Amino acid sequence: MSLSVTINGDRRELPAGVTVASMIASLPGAPDGRGVAVAVDGEVVPRAQWPSVELRDGAKVEVVVAVQGG
Amino acid sequence: MTTAQAPFTIAGRELRSRLILGTGGFTNHDVLAAALDASGAELCTVALRRLDPAARGSILDVLDNAGVEVLPNTAGCYTARDAIITAQLAREAFATDWIKLEVIGDDRTLLPDAVELVAAAEVLADDGFTVLPYTTDDPILARRLEDVGCAAVMPLGSPIGSGMGIRNPYNISIVVERAGVPVILDAGVGTASDAAFAIELGCDAVLCASAISRAHDPVAMATAIRLAVQAGWLARGAGRIPRRRYAEASTPEEGSPVFDQGAADISHTASS
Numbered sequence: 001m002s003l004s005v006t007i008n009g010d011r012r013e014l015p016a017g018v019t020v021a022s023m024i025a026s027l028p029g030a031p032d033g034r035g036v037a038v039a040v041d042g043e044v045v046p047r048a049q050w051p052s053v054e055l056r057d058g059a060k061v062e063v064v065v066a067v068q069g070g
Numbered sequence: 071m072t073t074a075q076a077p078f079t080i081a082g083r084e085l086r087s088r089l090i091l092g093t094g095g096f097t098n099h100d101v102l103a104a105a106l107d108a109s110g111a112e113l114c115t116v117a118l119r120r121l122d123p124a125a126r127g128s129i130l131d132v133l134d135n136a137g138v139e140v141l142p143n144t145a146g147c148y149t150a151r152d153a154i155i156t157a158q159l160a161r162e163a164f165a166t167d168w169i170k171l172e173v174i175g176d177d178r179t180l181l182p183d184a185v186e187l188v189a190a191a192e193v194l195a196d197d198g199f200t201v202l203p204y205t206t207d208d209p210i211l212a213r214r215l216e217d218v219g220c221a222a223v224m225p226l227g228s229p230i231g232s233g234m235g236i237r238n239p240y241n242i243s244i245v246v247e248r249a250g251v252p253v254i255l256d257a258g259v260g261t262a263s264d265a266a267f268a269i270e271l272g273c274d275a276v277l278c279a280s281a282i283s284r285a286h287d288p289v290a291m292a293t294a295i296r297l298a299v300q301a302g303w304l305a306r307g308a309g310r311i312p313r314r315r316y317a318e319a320s321t322p323e324e325g326s327p328v329f330d331q332g333a334a335d336i337s338h339t340a341s342s
Contacts, residue, residue, distance in 0.1 A: 034128075036121070037162040064121065065121050066128060067116065068117065068129055069092070069094040069117025070093065070116070070117055
């Protein structure tokens, strides 16, 4: 059983029950979490909840980091 | 000797440097680090974008090494909703309540959308953010932003990246006169004299990105603008003279010699 989720616009297959924390760890160049923030379906997921929030099938995930700007 | 600038305070936090650096447009992190050092800035902006697996090195490391604080922005947001979510993401990413709030109306002018800006500012201020909104040079809008709880207002001198300086200094001075929060000139600075002018007009600080990052020599320009901000501060305290339509001689007229044409013809005395 796997989930289809969209991460930063790209479709990905992930195992059922995957949490935000394990999804972050699976990303290429796995960020250590510093300066990273996550929104799922337009709602920000606070860092403290990353290990407990599971992604649902069809979730739209945005993973953002600091870049130069402004 | 007079100090070149006094600290100012935003939301209870004292800042010694009146130059805030925008990090956009630097060609690489080394140039950014050198410009940061030259600018003397204590606060600098960063943006949030999708994680790029190919990106090498984090800007946060550069800022940490320089010992400067992060001011996240909401650049690229066109609606209050997007700006609010971006601010919330920034709070999670950087563990700061400070946000440079940008809500723009279109991508050609990059001018603020006043309606969306005030709406977002109110929600964020109520949610405990220290909101520094990028706004137009409209004194009424600046007051509205202050009324909804913004910790400072950041009027533009001219559009972002335009380098057109301060196009309406009268509006900027009215914003300053009527503001109960710090005023930071944001956008439009093209060179050092623009930054000095902003401070002379009464702005508490200047935020610069392109003027430094896109200069031929960003480090030299960072130094120039740091000194210009200090010069502006000193000049403001010193007090400029009033403008006059006609000249006013600085040399006294009294005691001027009188060269009446006398009887003696001296026009040929030097010739043989």
